[in-house]
Amino acid sequence: MRAADYIEQSFTNLRKMKLRTFLTTFGVIIGIGALVSMIAFGQGMQENITKEFKELGLFNYISVFSGSEGEMNHRRGPQRRHFRQQQEDLAGLDEKMLEEIRRIRGVERVFPEVRFPAMIRFNNKENFTYIQALPAVACQSELIKLKAGTAFDSNDANALIISESMLESMDFNEPQNAVGQQIELATLTIDSNSFNPAMITSIVSGQGNFFEKESYIFTIVGVSRRSDFGGPGLLRSDVIIPIGTSNKMKKLSATSIRDFFESEENQNNYSMASVKVSSVEHIEDVKQRIEQLGLRTFAFADMLEGMKKGFMLMDMFLFSIGMIAITVACLGIINTMVMSILERYREIGIMKAVGAADSDVKKIIFFETATIGFLGGVFGLVFGWLVSMIINVVVNQILARRGVPYVNCFSFPWWLCLGAVLFSILVSLSAGIYPAIRAAKVDPVVALRHD
Amino acid sequence: MTETTCLVETQGLTKAYTSGRRQFFALSGVTLSVKKGRFLAVTGVSGSGKSTFMNLLGGLDRPTSGSIIVDGKYISKMDKKELTLYRRHQVGMVFQSFNLISSYTALENVGFPLLFSDVSRKERSRRAAQMLDKVGLTSRSNHRPSELSGGEQQRVAVARALINKPKILLADEPTGNLDSKTAGQIMQMLADLNRNQNLTIIMISHEENLVRQFTQDIMRLQDGKVIEQKTIR
Numbered sequence: 060m061r062a063a064d065y066i067e068q069s070f071t072n073l074r075k076m077k078l079r080t081f082l083t084t085f086g087v088i089i090g091i092g093a094l095v096s097m098i099a100f101g102q103g104m105q106e107n108i109t110k111e112f113k114e115l116g117l118f119n120y121i122s123v124f125s126g127s128e129g130e131m132n133h134r135r136g137p138q139r140r141h142f143r144q145q146q147e148d149l150a151g152l153d154e155k156m157l158e159e160i161r162r163i164r165g166v167e168r169v170f171p172e173v174r175f176p177a178m179i180r181f182n183n184k185e186n187f188t189y190i191q192a193l194p195a196v197a198c199q200s201e202l203i204k205l206k207a208g209t210a211f212d213s214n215d216a217n218a219l220i221i222s223e224s225m226l227e228s229m230d231f232n233e234p235q236n237a238v239g240q241q242i243e244l245a246t247l248t249i250d251s252n253s254f255n256p257a258m259i260t261s262i263v264s265g266q267g268n269f270f271e272k273e274s275y276i277f278t279i280v281g282v283s284r285r286s287d288f289g290g291p292g293l294l295r296s297d298v299i300i301p302i303g304t305s306n307k308m309k310k311l312s313a314t315s316i317r318d319f320f321e322s323e324e325n326q327n328n329y330s331m332a333s334v335k336v337s338s339v340e341h342i343e344d345v346k347q348r349i350e351q352l353g354l355r356t357f358a359f360a361d362m363l364e365g366m367k368k369g370f371m372l373m374d375m376f377l378f379s380i381g382m383i384a385i386t387v388a389c390l391g392i393i394n395t396m397v398m399s400i401l402e403r404y405r406e407i408g409i410m411k412a413v414g415a416a417d418s419d420v421k422k423i424i425f426f427e428t429a430t431i432g433f434l435g436g437v438f439g440l441v442f443g444w445l446v447s448m449i450i451n452v453v454v455n456q457i458l459a460r461r462g463v464p465y466v467n468c469f470s471f472p473w474w475l476c477l478g479a480v481l482f483s484i485l486v487s488l489s490a491g492i493y494p495a496i497r498a499a500k501v502d503p504v505v506a507l508r509h510d
Numbered sequence: 511m512t513e514t515t516c517l518v519e520t521q522g523l524t525k526a527y528t529s530g531r532r533q534f535f536a537l538s539g540v541t542l543s544v545k546k547g548r549f550l551a552v553t554g555v556s557g558s559g560k561s562t563f564m565n566l567l568g569g570l571d572r573p574t575s576g577s578i579i580v581d582g583k584y585i586s587k588m589d590k591k592e593l594t595l596y597r598r599h600q601v602g603m604v605f606q607s608f609n610l611i612s613s614y615t616a617l618e619n620v621g622f623p624l625l626f627s628d629v630s631r632k633e634r635s636r637r638a639a640q641m642l643d644k645v646g647l648t649s650r651s652n653h654r655p656s657e658l659s660g661g662e663q664q665r666v667a668v669a670r671a672l673i674n675k676p677k678i679l680l681a682d683e684p685t686g687n688l689d690s691k692t693a694g695q696i697m698q699m700l701a702d703l704n705r706n707q708n709l710t711i712i713m714i715s716h717e718e719n720l721v722r723q724f725t726q727d728i729m730r731l732q733d734g735k736v737i738e739q740k741t742i743r
Contacts, residue, residue, distance in 0.1 A: 067631075409611060414599070504571050
């Protein structure tokens with residue numbers, strides 16, 4: 060038989076049982092639709108994160124750390140002692156060390172992590188937050204996406220960049236109008252000479268107050284846009300000020316209670332610094348050189364690799380859920396085809412009597428199931444796309460109310476579209492194996508006697 | 511091949527069925543030879559083994575023992591693939607209940623066997639129309655079986671059986687479901703095909719009058735055995 064004849068036969072036979080074919084194909088449509096939209100969701104998330112990383116230029120950044128107490132807490136016994144020894148061998152992250160890093164070939168920029176707690180007052184509202192200090196050059200780069208205004212032009216400017224969400228939390232919803240306005244920033248200070256750890260008990264019990272407030276007035280020069288994806292980045296605060304200005308401020312540079320107990324010698328150390336390399340190709344070399352200085356490193360590119368593995372697991376999980384729907388659809392195909400064979404028992408006998416080979420009978424059944432698979436695949440793809448678009452619209456409406464820019468949660472790459480149709484045909488063909496074998500085994504003598 | 515050449519030959523043809531521990535012989539040692547261009551009637555009461563004999567000759571079933579030789583080839587020794595080709599090209603079969611495909615038109619039913627011979631759709635239609643013309647049903651070519659009379663359906667079935675130009679036409683009680691007038695017309699058509707196209711026909715029938723009127727040879731079966739073989743004309 061010719062391929063065109065098989066196709067014509069399969070359409071003719073499927074047309075004979077319109078309702079059953081429609082219901083069976085609909086099962087496949089739902090299965091493929093579910094599978095496609097789930098994989099498209101996984102793809103969409105992955106693309107959004109990768110895009111965000113690229114836009115922020117995070118692939119060019121390496122985070123550099125000195126030793127960490129937090130890591131030691133996970134270790135016990137000899138392992139803990141060994142780790143403590145390792146920590147002692149690690150170099151501190153001070154200005155001298157930052158200068159060393161700047162000299163490494165391929166390093167474009169190095170700036171330390173400076174964060175401190177403060178109370179901000181604006182629009183007659185107060186809010187507690189962490190302030191991050193950054194060099195002007197970093198603020199002028201792709202790291203900060205501005206909704207309004209500009210980045211500060213010098214490291215010593217009395218300027219401040221505040222996030223759109225922080226403004227909203229202070230009931231100020233017009234970012235453009237915030238630019239140029241003044242904002243009060245109150246830091247906590249303490250006389251470290253008179254402070255000792257025993258005082259904590261009295262602070263906690265409310266019997267003493269050893270902190271003093273220091274107020275500063277800043278001018279808002281820019282409003283940063285909310286990130287599309289709230290993943291890890293170098294910007295970790297809603298309020299950013301120039302690093303030079305920060306250095307002149309009286310403040311507790313404490314990000315944890317541990318900082319209170321640091322030795323005087325370590326007070327000048329930063330817990331973290333960010334290193335920008337001129338090109339992604341230099342990442343590995345620069346990382347090695349920094350590690351040779353006794354520091355620990357973390358590259359966002361490495362993190363993406365880990366995230367990709369996570370996404371693969373998520374895709375596999377979503378794929379498994381979609382496969383449940385496909386399995387049910389397969390059972391529907393098997394049921395439909397077996398019923399069809401029983402109904403066409405005599406017809407199969409006639410086919411064999413006039414010279415059809417077993418392989419012809421098998422191929423006719425396979426073409427019928429492949430047709431169901433093809434239609435289910437194409438319409439399932441359309442169905443999955445439509446459902447995804449509806450979900451996308453609803454999700455974006457909810458996110459828009461929170462000021463989050465439009466995010467395309469689903470992605471339909473060409474391989475997913477083509478793969479969905481091919482997979483549907485393949486799965487349908489596998490569902491046709493049993494009915495095809497059963498049809499080929501029909502005994503023409505018995506079938507021709509069949510009523 | 512001359513008219514006297516033997517086209518179909520069976521030697522000790524036996525077909526046994528097993529039910530539990532018991533064995534039933536549907537056919538037992540049937541030996542027969544049919545020359546090319548002859549019209550043979552196989553008669554016998556119900557259960558005498560006529561249909562079993564026809565199924566074996568048609569390559570639809572396999573004998574338990576004995577041999578079938580058609581045009582010098584041992585049908586009984588053929589594998590599945592060879593039997594399929596034998597059914598496709600060497601024999602045409604007509605049944606009592608017509609066995610037409612109800613969803614197809616007369617034209618599509620006649621052209622149906624050509625589907626398995628890789629014949630194009632256009633050529634199938636052309637040859638099927640030609641064949642329908644031969645059996646006098648051109649005007650009914652686009653009708654489905656349910657829209658045709660019993661006689662017309664059987665003529666469509668004959669046209670289908672002949673579409674691949676077989677060497678033998680096997681007819682299993684082709685007039686069994688027809689009234690006497692229509693049965694006579696079908697028998698006349700078969701006799702004409704036999705005479706005009708030198709087509710070898712082996713037909714099962716239990717209608718003595720029609721057999722005597724139209725066929726040339728008779729073989730009578732009883733309990734799976736040949737009890738009489740004679741030439742009428």
